[in-house]
Amino acid sequence: MKNIQAFKPQQTQQFITGLLTTLILSLITLLSQASQADEFEKILVQASLHTETLTLNATIEAVNQGTVSAQTSGRITKLNYDVSDFVSGGSTLLEITDTNQAADILAAQADVAASEANNTDANLNLQRLKALYPQGAISKGQLDQAKANAQAALSRLQAAKAHLSQAQQAHSYTQVNAPFTGVVTERHVEIGETVMMGTPLYSGFSLDKLRALASIPQSYLGYITPDTQYDILLNNAQVISSRDAVLFSYADSASHGFKLRINFNNLFNSTLDKPAAQLRPGMWVKIRFAIGETEQIWLPRSAVTKHYQLNAVYLNTAQGWQLTQVRLGQTQGDQVQIISGLRNQDEVALNAQAVMSAQLKQNLASSQ
Known part of the structure; x- marks a missing residue:
């Protein structure tokens, strides 16, 4: 039978003292972490209904564009x-040069003057014959001939004036x-x-009037209605909104997408300080429109930090602040969408950089 070596009283006391010291240090660490967590402002993660949007690339083009050609x-x-x-x-x-055109105007003016004189003479002759006909001084055929001459003179005058107008128009070209x-x-x-x-x-x-041309996948056609609002984004910032859109009734044979043309006023002449005045034909922009509502998590930018090329937040746990990786989605103003990494009712630090700095200082102090 093997002998069992018992602890000596002195060794037993040392063992108990070491165990108590370890427990006290652990308790102090937990209390320190808990107090540290209380030092920073926390926010409660709450998923709420947000509008889900679709963002597509588009090209700006001018509504009025073309080539001016010579008309003379x-x-x-x-x-x-x-x-x-x-x-x-x-x-x-x-x-x-207007040499030929100016000469045509002079010739047309002379023709008009001659036609006016002939028309006046024909009308005077007609009036004289009308006065003589009741007296039997002229025959009915002479009167009819005078009427025909007066009508012909008027027609020649009208033709001369039309030629003058045509010559003046050609000169304006x-x-x-x-x-x-x-x-x-x-x-x-x-x-x-x-x-x-x-x-x-x-x-x-x-x-003055521009439009954005985009290609819509056929799977999203059901979300487009006459009341759909389209936001035009430049450098990920909203520039202008419009409901004036035309959806093509046929699909592109190569991409099988449907062309969407969004019209808007550019405000170039009136308000140069407006962001919309930065839009020019040929520019690449993005268009965004709503396609439904989903539950989403949004946090302030200050709650998210970069850690070794990864996006992360500081999650409040029983052991203190825990760095937790998250995946980001869209950004709107000071808010950023959290796609994954957090659950509803989680608590995160509002200022992630402050927590990171405090933890670095604590680690440096404990290593010295």
Whole structure:
């Protein structure tokens, strides 16, 4: 039978003293962590109903855009604008020689004057013959001939005036004016160049009315209604909202998505300080619209911190603050969406950076 060595009284006392010391230190640590947790403001995680949105890429394009072409022939004598210049509606873009057009106006004016004289003479002759006919001085055929001559003279006068109006209109084409207020995107001609009718001169677009063009997957068509509000985002910040949208009635053969065109006023001319004035044709933007409601968790930005490239919050537990990884979703103002990592009724620190700093200081102090 083996001998069992008993503890000596001195060893037993040392063992009890060490055990009590360990328990006291553990209790002090727990109390320290509990008091530390009370030092920082906590917030209660509460899931609530939030609008779920769909965000898609879109391209800004101008509603009014096109190319101005020559409506007469001649040589360009003056170019008033170049590419990227801002042009007011009605401003003269360029001038074309008007020698032939001015000569046509003079000829038409002379023709009008001659026609007016012939018309006056024919009317006077008709009035004389009308006075002589009751007296039997002229025959019925002579009176009818006078009436026909007066009608023909009036027709020639009307034709001469129409030719004059046409000549004046052709002369006005020697000064090409901007059809709308906008920006020049391309100049197709050079000064001194001879142009013919139909020659492209300038291309441009208007900044007053713009639209965003996006492609909607067919699975989301059911969420689009005439009352749907679309938010246009630039650099993830809301710029403008609009309900004026047109959904194409056919799908793209390549992407099988449906084109969505969202119209809006750009406010470029009236309020340059507005964010919407930053929108320009050709820019990439994002559009966002609601597709339902779901329970979501949102926290202030201050409750989330970066830890080794991971997003995390400080969760309040019985053992103190515990760094807990979370996955983030959308951001709206000072709030950030928590997709996973937390449950309803959890308590987290409102200022994650303050808790992290306090824990670092505590770790440094305990290691010294």
